[in-house]
Amino acid sequence: MEILNGKAVAKNLNERTAKRVATLKERGITPGIAVIYVGDDPASAIYTRNKDKMALRLGMNSQLMHLPATATQEEVMAVLQEYNQDPMIHGILIQSPLPKHLDEHALVQAIRPDKDVDGFHSMNVGRLYNNEPGNYPVSCTPRGIMTMLDHYGIELAGKRVVIMGRSILVGRPLQALLINRDATVTMVHRHTKDPEAFTRQADILIVGIGQPQAVTSELVKPGAIVIDVGIHRTEKGKLIGDVDYDSVKEVAGMLTPVPGGVGPMTIASLMAQTVDLAEWSIRDDQ
Numbered sequence: 334m335e336i337l338n339g340k341a342v343a344k345n346l347n348e349r350t351a352k353r354v355a356t357l358k359e360r361g362i363t364p365g366i367a368v369i370y371v372g373d374d375p376a377s378a379i380y381t382r383n384k385d386k387m388a389l390r391l392g393m394n395s396q397l398m399h400l401p402a403t404a405t406q407e408e409v410m411a412v413l414q415e416y417n418q419d420p421m422i423h424g425i426l427i428q429s430p431l432p433k434h435l436d437e438h439a440l441v442q443a444i445r446p447d448k449d450v451d452g453f454h455s456m457n458v459g460r461l462y463n464n465e466p467g468n469y470p471v472s473c474t475p476r477g478i479m480t481m482l483d484h485y486g487i488e489l490a491g492k493r494v495v496i497m498g499r500s501i502l503v504g505r506p507l508q509a510l511l512i513n514r515d516a517t518v519t520m521v522h523r524h525t526k527d528p529e530a531f532t533r534q535a536d537i538l539i540v541g542i543g544q545p546q547a548v549t550s551e552l553v554k555p556g557a558i559v560i561d562v563g564i565h566r567t568e569k570g571k572l573i574g575d576v577d578y579d580s581v582k583e584v585a586g587m588l589t590p591v592p593g594g595v596g597p598m599t600i601a602s603l604m605a606q607t608v609d610l611a612e613w614s615i616r617d618d619q
């Protein structure tokens with residue numbers, strides 16, 4: 334069984350991103366990202382801090398805006414509109430999850446599509462689903478998974494891929510990215526009857542269901558490539574995924590660990606996509 338080392342692939346991607354940042358700076362442009370974090374979700378506190386630190390480490394501008402859990406829709410919208418107008422900011426994201434009283438969809442749709450570094454705006458989602466040519470951002474976790482599969486030279490055309498979980502963040506955009514690369518994609522979710530009948534057929538099984546260690550070896554075809562998108566912190570503070578690593582490693586051909594798999598690829602892809610947006614903004618100006 335080969336471990337798909339997301340940490341190493343992310344390091345490699347971050348090094349390339351730092352060089353692209355330096356090149357842009359020579360032309361007088363510093364890529365800038367703004368992260369809006371509302372409330373006190375402890376995991377979001379870690380992820381947003383890591384995004385801010387990584388952006389600064391790669392030489393970018395970074396704005397981390399932390400608003401209280403009591404912030405109103407209008408207050409969050411006002412912050413977002415400022416970043417929409419700010420020429421120093423090329424990418425804006427609203428950290429998910431948001432406090433329940435906020436309308437996340439309305440906020441995401443208010444981000445300028447050309448600054449939508451998460452790729453969640455309906456205009457960018459539509460472009461992806463239509464497989465439109467040209468430049469547009471896509472959700473960073475799926476983008477990171479595609480980069481990792483490419484890094485390991487994993488062929489996608491004609492492969493049977495099963496995605497467990499149909500989230501807007503991961504499952505749906507990943508489905509589009511894989512179809513656009515000629516894979517045969519099946520979505521399995523909580524209403525799917527007999528999910529094993531599908532997962533056991535998968536050459537590539539991608540799991541993002543938000544259930545700790547739910548996928549065991551019985552669900553996996555021998556030799557399959559298994560990508561674990563889940564991340565959970567146990568009471569003892571250990572990080573685990575949606576895949577039962579010890580069980581699945583006995584049958585899988587390749588497997589991502591948690592931590593050190595998909596997670597670091599998400600942040601590295603976010604950084605690369607911020608630089609993409611900065612590059613596209615100057616091309617569009619010419």
Ligand SMILES: Nc1nc2c(c(=O)[nH]1)N[C@@H](CN(C=O)c1ccc(C(=O)N[C@@H](CCC(=O)O)C(=O)O)cc1)CN2
Pocket residue numbers: 379380426427428429430451473474502564572591592593594595596597598599600
């Ligand atoms: N607006 C968004 N919100 C959320 C996204 C997103 O892409 N955009 N994704 C997730 C969380 N996420 C990024 O925000 C994220 C999750 C995990 C990691 C990561 O590096 N994980 C490490 C472990 C880190 C730790 O110590 O906890 C790993 O797996 O090795 C990065 C980003 C939800 N919200």
